[in-house]
Amino acid sequence: MTVHSIKSTRRSFLAGAGLVIGFTLAPRMFSARAMQGVQAGGDTALSPMNAFVKIGADDTVTVLSKHIEFGQGPFTGLATIVAEELDADWSQMRAVHSPADDKVYANLAFGLQGTGGSTSIANSYEQLRKAGATARAMLVAAAAEEWKVPASEITVEKGRIKHAATSKESGFGAFASKAATKTPPAEPRLKDPKDFILIGQELPKLDTVSKTNGKAVFTLDVTADNMLYATVAHPDHFGATVKSFDDLQARKVQGVVDVRQIPQGVAVYAENTFAALKGRAALEIEWDLTKAETRSSDQLTADYEKLFAEKGLAATNNGDVEKAFSGNGVQSIEAVLAFPFLAHAPMEPLDAVFVKAVDGSVDIYTGAQFPGMDKSTAAKVLGLDPEKVRVNTQITGGSFGRKAQFGSPYMQEAAAVFAATDGNRPLKHMWTREDDIRGGYYRPMYVHKMRGAVDADGKIVGWDQSIVGQSIMAKADLDETSVEGASNLPYDIPNLRVISHNTTLVVPPLWWRSVGHTHTGFAVETFVDELLEKVGKDPVEGRLALLSKEPRHIATLKKVAEMANWGSPVPEGRQRGVAVVKSFGSYVAQIVEVSVSNEGSPRVHKVWCAVDCGIAINPNVIKAQMEGGIGYGLGAVLFDAVTLGPGGKIIQSNFHDYRSLRINEMPAVEVAVIPSGEPPTGVGEPGVPPIGPAVANAWRRLTNSPVRRLPIVNVLSA
Amino acid sequence: MITFKLNGQQRTFDGDPDTPLLWVLRDFEKLTGTKYGCGIAQCGACTVHLDGMTRRSCITPIATVDGSEVVTIEGIEGKEAEAVQKAWVAIDVPQCGYCQSGQIMSAVSLLQMTPKPSDDDIDGAMAGNICRCATYQRIRQAIHDAADTMEG
Amino acid sequence: MIRNITFTSISVCLVLNAVIAASNISWAQDKVAAKAVELKPVSTFQSITDEKQRSVALFEEAGKVIQHPRCVNCHPATDRPLQNLTMHPHQPPVTRGDGGMGVPGMMCTTCHGSENVPVIGQAETIKSIPGNPNWHLAPIEMAWEGKSLGAICAQIKDHERNGGKSIDQIVEHMGQDHLVGWAWNPGEGREPAPGTQKAFGELIKAWAQTGAACPS
Known part of the structure; x- marks a missing residue:
């Protein structure tokens, strides 16, 4: 029905360190018939400054987002970075998805176009600063030529191009098409971060309005x-x-x-x-x-536990773990933790x-x-x-x-x-919701065996962890995503061994918001809490003492303890738990306050959360991602498992048996973003890992029963 | 032939009478603001107002809508709707945004019946609307904010 | 695996800090019994010569209905109805509200229409959404959840706790009320209450006529 003829005319464009090859799209022939759907690359009538920035005659600046907008905020974040270096006004900024192109729009962390690993801002930061600065230079060059004044005398502020001496002033639109023909500077000058105007502000998100009136086109x-x-x-x-x-x-x-x-x-x-x-x-x-998987989840768990007896793949082997456990006066704790398959269940199947x-x-x-x-x-x-x-x-x-x-x-x-x-x-x-819940590509099942050794002085001297589960990357050898967060344990424990066992199932695995940290964060943070309890140390003070080489962990943990007024009396019938996890380069510490609900399950009243994600592009988006990560992670640890029944039949199928957290179960969340001059890191995933162990730690104090198997509520009800 | 009022206009439908209102809205009326999330009245993404009350359109056969009045996110109006949508924008409630039409339909209905809701009232009205992004804290805040602006 | 979950069993679990087995409760609809449970007709009880004993026996038979989840689920002890033969708290979490009709923003009618509605092409474990023109919860003073049959019997006769109904009105309610009758027509995927509303009504009528004696 529709004639779409696309022609791409490539031209060489260097933005900064030769990262970007720009291209422009010639206008497509649109069908005369109506169709609702957003074409990648945005309005072709706009003048392209480079692969990432288009400017319209109406002064609008459209940022082509190489990253998908599914709520984590790249439209707003990437547009902020461009607007900063472009000296645009926020009101003129727009964002659309870029076309698909594994070269031009590669995620610089992956080498192909893709969104994941909480990298959208981290990998785009320099690239889009340069894209914005380049576009600014091209606009200035066009204005200088038109006004016949030296480019160096032209200033740009809040979307207005000005030449003070001649009192000339213009918006971007008037120079857009001319600017598009200018040669981009090889090395555009970037701002000193101390001069940032937009970065660090809580600018309103670009996609909010269309998401409150039903007009956003999914x-x-x-x-x-x-x-x-x-x-x-x-x-x-x-x-x-x-x-x-x-x-x-x-x-x-x-x-x-x-x-x-x-x-x-x-x-x-x-x-x-x-x-x-x-x-x-x-x-x-x-x-x-x-050829179907006919084992049940219970059988799989039993099969996984058998692998603890095997050698496995060494992820970390520091010191001498066996010796540490057999030392004089050494006491040890053991725990086996089981994690279920988890479906992602995004709202849009x-x-x-x-x-x-x-x-x-x-x-x-x-x-x-x-x-x-x-x-x-x-x-x-x-x-x-x-x-x-x-x-x-x-x-x-x-x-x-x-x-x-x-x-x-x-x-x-x-x-x-x-x-x-x-x-x-x-x-x-x-897909229907049933196709989605039963569609596989789950966070895999994992079973962890934990052993910890404390010596006569109350010092944690040994940590021995074995992790059994599928390799998300389908590797035969060590898959970092199976052990991340454990193999690089932040705590000073001299004898550390982490072993990984890969399993092969027909059930396809996938990364699930925060990947390996979904289980390693839980295992590490609940187990260190138990060890600290065993040696009579405070969960916060005890962790701080073990984090001597990790200043950003320390700062995040101290901040959250200060927010929660850690150590102050807790209301009757409640207990607090803490966890701190670094994932995807960002540091997140959370303290939760939990009671036992009428149904006998954890009721999480309050979460304090401190996050250090380097330079904060938009603190409001960061806070939203922490709130969301907490709610998403909490729902999973409380309620969620995809289970294979006898014969391997998938049990769950929709939201009635794969529960989502609901508003009445959402704790009050207070977030502090720690000021930082470090390069920005991700926030989409790092809010998730600490919530589960923080809740489990509070629950252990409330009930004296450590959480060994997730989800918590299904197990309680069994 | 089924006749109903949709956002103020008379509409007819003569297809399969089992067809849920949700799919009549989306596929036949091309009103796509109302979303599919579960099809079994568990998630609330499909919430519309049927004769002035919230209704999950995914489990509402069009045959039962004959003679009724349907309002969707595209047609919602009045001081509650305005206050809610403004409050939603002011604190950037949506993340992915997919559930938000349904959230807003429930919130508007709540405020129409309870202009100054408590946290418990909000839980009562909104617990049927799932948000996988867990924007719940902001939804709660925005409803309180909307109530305040209506009062003011 | 369907297990009967109640609040008390969960808290017992916690208090005892019991070793907890891995399992999953089922949120699906009922696994419908292969053969519907029948009620004994009134005539079966004629052989009981002691009228009080006969009355008690009649009520005990009717109790198969009264204590069936199809009835108890909407006579909950809290403000939240139950669902399923497992009698788990209703999902989504709905609240009693004025007149047991739900709360502003999520009245019962948000999901429950005037008749049962088949769910087509979705979860195999949710075959229909129940409905009735008068869909609502029994008032809290008529809560049956967790009570013995004797306690329910006493409650049914107590004007303070039965909505001011006379025995005749109770007989009529049980035997004639359309919403009560839903229990025998609960929609696909749900096990109906035992017998028929007619047979149940006759048992209640005979119970009333024999002095409405309650089990101890």
Whole structure:
């Protein structure tokens, strides 16, 4: 229906250290028919200053975000960085998703385009400062030429270009198209951070308004004329495949257009979503379980525990652990901790819209966390040259890691659904919540065996930790993501051994908001708390004494203790717990206050949180991410597990049995952002790791029962 | 033929009467502000006002809407709606934003019935609306702020 | 694995600091019994010659209904209804409110319409959303959750705790009320209360006629 012809004219553009190759997009031919969906790269009528900055005749500055906006705030953060060096006014700033391009828009931490590891600000900071400064220099050059004055005499302030001596003044728009033709400076001058005007301010987020009036266009909201809607029937066992199916009843459902088998299951095509759902429900499918995972979660746990007897992969081996444990007067504590599979359950389930243009090229609208990978994957499945596939990243309803998948397995399915049609009708493929909860790519199950040794003087002298679970990176050797946070234990313990055992399951693993720290943070912070209790030390003072080489841990922990007035009397029936975890370069310490609820489960009343994430671009966004990380992590440790039942059938399927934290369970959260001149680091994930262990530590003090198995509430109810 | 009022306008629907209101709004009326999150009335992302009261559109067959009045996030108006949306923007409540239409529909209904809600009132009205980003603290604050501005 | 979870069992668990096995409670709808439980007809009880004993026996039979989760779930001891044969607290967490109709912003009608609604194409464990034109919670003074049948019986007869109903009105309520009748028509995926509303009503009527004696 739509003619989208895209031409990219590349030109050489150096921003700073040769990081950026810019390119411009020639205007596309839009169809005359209405379609709701946001094209990557933004309005093509705007003048591009470089790959990241476009300026409109109306003075608007549009930042092309190479990172997906799914709530963690890159639109606002990246636009702030550009606006700072551009000396723009905040009111003129806009942000859109960049096109998919693994070179131009590479995450400098990964080498390809992608969002993850809380790197959006960290990897873009210098790059976008340069992009902003470059655009500023080009605007100034254009104004100097037009006004016939030396560029050095021109100033820029709050979006106004001025020449004081001649009293000339202009907005950006008047010079935008001329500036776009200027040669960018090889090495634009960057501000001294002490002169920052916008960075560090709590600027209003750019995407808030459209998210309060229903106008933000998520992938699920993309619509095209004559669009088909498709759902896929999936097995309820991992590794199962379609043996046979009967679609007689499905085809009778009003609105069902077709039924096709695809590698991932059976696809139902319909004129609307409900018909696709009703048709899917009417399918009779026999699944082949020959290659399926048939062990239950309980069996898996037992199998995992057997691996403790094996040698494993040494992640860390400092000092002499065996000797430490056998020392004179040494006492030891042991604990085995079990962590379940966790689904990410973003509010917007996975979805994608495909629209074929008359030239055979395809526009894909989706929440692409790895857009380049989604693009090449879709191209392969569709049998197209990658140049003929455009990925238009949409505003996305959360991810928490779910949409960042190597090899783009979701896109493989979605593209297979589209490929099974003649492609002449646009198509929306949608997962239901059940597809999402049962779709795998979980935070893997892990089992940790902890041993700690304390000597006669009450000193922790040995730490021995074995971790069993899947390698997220599918490695045969040591996977850092399995041991991060443990192998580099921040505490001064002379004899430290961390062993990793990789397991192989059919259940596909994935990173889940804060990755390895989801379990290592819990294990380390609950176990150090128990050891400190054993030697009669205060949880805060005891940690501080063990952190002598970690000044930023110390500062964060001290700050949170000060906020909570640690040591002051705690209300009757409540206890406090503390945890401090460094993840993704950021340091987060939390203190929680917990009581036992009427239901007999932890009721978290209050969380104090201190975060050091280097230079704070937008403290309000940082606070929001801490609040969100706390709520997300708390819901998981209290309620969540995806369990394989007898025979390997997946038990949970939707929010009724995979519980989310709700407003009545949300603690009051108070966040302090520690001032810092260090380079900025991430905030999307680091709020998560400390909340679980902090709650578990408080719970242990309340009930005398340490938390050995998550989630807490399911286990209590058993 | 099912007839109902949608954001003040008469609409008809003659498809499958089992079709949930949610999909009629989204697929037929192209009003996409109302979201799908679970399909089983657990998450509240699909909340609309049906005859002036909150209703989860995902479990509301269109056949039961005949003769009723539906208001969605696109059509919501009045002092409560204005106050809520302003308060939401003022403290940047949304993160991913996907659940926020439903949150706002519930919050507006609460304020229409309880202009000065307590924290317990807010829990009561909002506990059916899941936010996986956990923007709950700001939702609570924004509802209090909206109530204050309405009073002022 | 469905387990019967109550608040008390959880707190006992905590107090005893019991060794806790790994398991999961089920939030799904009922696993419907293969065969519906029947009620013995009134005639079965004619052989009991002592009228008081007969009355008690009739009430005990009716108790199969009264103490069935389908009834107790909406006669909760707190402000939160229960769900499922496991009688777990209602999810999402809803609150009694004025007249047991929910609270502003989340009235019962937010989800419960005038009839049961099948859920199509979603969770296999949630087959329908229950509904009734008069969907609401029983008042707190009529709470049955956690009470013995004898205590419930005494409560049913107590004007202070039965909404001021006479015995005749109780007989009518039990045997005729449409919302009570929902228990035998609870929607797909839910086990109905034993027998039929008619049989239950007859038991209650016979109980009333035999002096409405209560189990001790």
